[in-house]
Amino acid sequence: MSNPSLEPEILISRLSHRPRHLLRAMITVTAPPKPPDSTLADRLRTDRVSSLGILDRLPPEIMSILLGMLDIQSIVRFASVSFRGNMFVQSQRAYRDLVVFAPQVLLALGRVGLIGLHSVVELHTALRTGRCATCTEYGAFLFLPTCERCCWECLRYNPSLRVLLPKEAKTYFGLSERHLQRLPTLCVIPGNYGISADPAPEHCRLVSVKAARGLGLMVQGSTEKLAQAMARRCKSTSLLVVGRYLQGEPAVSQGQDSLLLPSQGNIPTDNFFGMASIPFPSLSKSGRIEDGLWCRGCEVTLRRYDSLRLPRDMLAAVVPSNCEPQRVLLGLERRARSKQSFLDHIKHCYGARQLVPELATVND
Ligand SMILES: [Zn+2]
Ligand SMILES: [Zn+2]
Incomplete structure (x- = not known):
């Protein structure tokens, strides 16, 4: 050129x-101010005597693996235990990348009550993957309940990237009140969501379709029995249509643009669109950030x-x-x-x- x-x-x-109307259709969290550059202060304190107790005996590589398995809240707590613990955490690339490039996502996970659900490694893997988890396109968003990167199209049409009310999960996935206790619950952040910017219902708690379906399968034993349990509980045709959609697999063919697949008929309205997803940058292997x-x-x-x-x-x-x-x-x-x-x-x-x-x- x-x-x-x-x-x-x-x-x-x-x-x-x-486009603001798309970005604002989801969780919007104002990123906290960048943490002060602590390197100088840290350098001045490097001679401080500090210990991690019995953990001091572990090789640094093992410590890194263990820290990567922690969720963000736990790793922050670990960092506050001692100066040496803090230095260890600050030296973890995965943690640093998340704090520097995706602080709004960490904040959102805390506010929806899912901060303990995903490990630092899972979040970092999602940050370093540009592609949508369920199609071949770039994914500009993160679906918080499953820690999957996703594109607008999949968020809109893929049932596994939806959330629903716990009572709906009971109906569509053959679950009891006791079963529901085992599902992680997302607490909706008050605000306006979706293209039409509808306000979220007050004090709304939601569960992910993917988690509810997985639990339903375990409880019922097979996809056939899961479908039968749903059919028994859905007393109207419209409920049955929604139930079949939520239990079904999205029609995505490998390597093909999902937008160009034949139209899949009526997709049930998602009343909670955007309440569990957030814009999410991606970090390339060369260290370049993209939005x-x-x-x-x-x-x-x-x-x-x-x-x-x-x-x-x-x-x-x-x-x-x-x-x-x-x-x-x-x-x-x-x-x-x-x-x-x-x-x-x-x-x-x-x-x-x-x-x-x-x-x-x-x-x-
Ligand atoms: Zn174009
Ligand atoms: Zn996609």
Whole structure:
């Protein structure tokens, strides 16, 4: 690309954005101020005598493994035990990365009451993975109950990335009140959620579909018996439809764009959309942080389709004939991409070429 206007950073600034209506559809937590740089103070205190007691006998590698297995709350407590404990924790890359790059996620986990659910290693693995856990796209969000990175599309359509009321979990997964005690409960942070920014119900507690389904399977013994238990409890057709959806597996084929799969019929409304997920940056192996880039061109394409100004051949090039155009174009508009994937995408994006006509001169 010799034309300066086609330099990657210029293209990114002209064609990408971070849509507030999507980011604000989820948990929003103001990141706490960055912790003060303690290295100087620490250096001044390195001669301080401190001990971890019997743990001092463990080799540092074993200590690292053990610390990685702790959840964030436990590791913070460990750090407060002694100066040496603190130094050990501060030297753990996984802990440092999470505190520096995703403090809002740690804060959110604490506020929803799930701080003890995931280990530092699990959270760090999710931070260092850019891809959505359930499809091939970039995932710009973290689903807190399962510590899975996910994209908007999967969050919207994949039942395992949903939360529901405990009483609903009883109905749909054949669980009793006693069983519910074994499920981690998410305490909804007051606020507005979803595209329409509906307020969350007051004092709302939710459980994850994935955890409820797993427990239901264990209790009932097989998927068939789980389905039968659900059918006995669902007294209406509409409840049965929701139950079958929640117990079903999402139709995702390996390596294929889930947006371009044939439409899957009516997906039950998610009344708790966004209440268990949060924007989540990704950290590449080279140490580069990304937040996801959304395409302004895809926004233009959708607008032109809505106002009947999208050329037929362009529509046919983007949307397979067995898919519903509105769903596909809306999905593309809401899709976040990694920097590299974004730069590849805009070479072929109809709307991006409308905004930056010079793109038409770029070859693959
Ligand atoms: Zn996905
Ligand atoms: Zn685009």
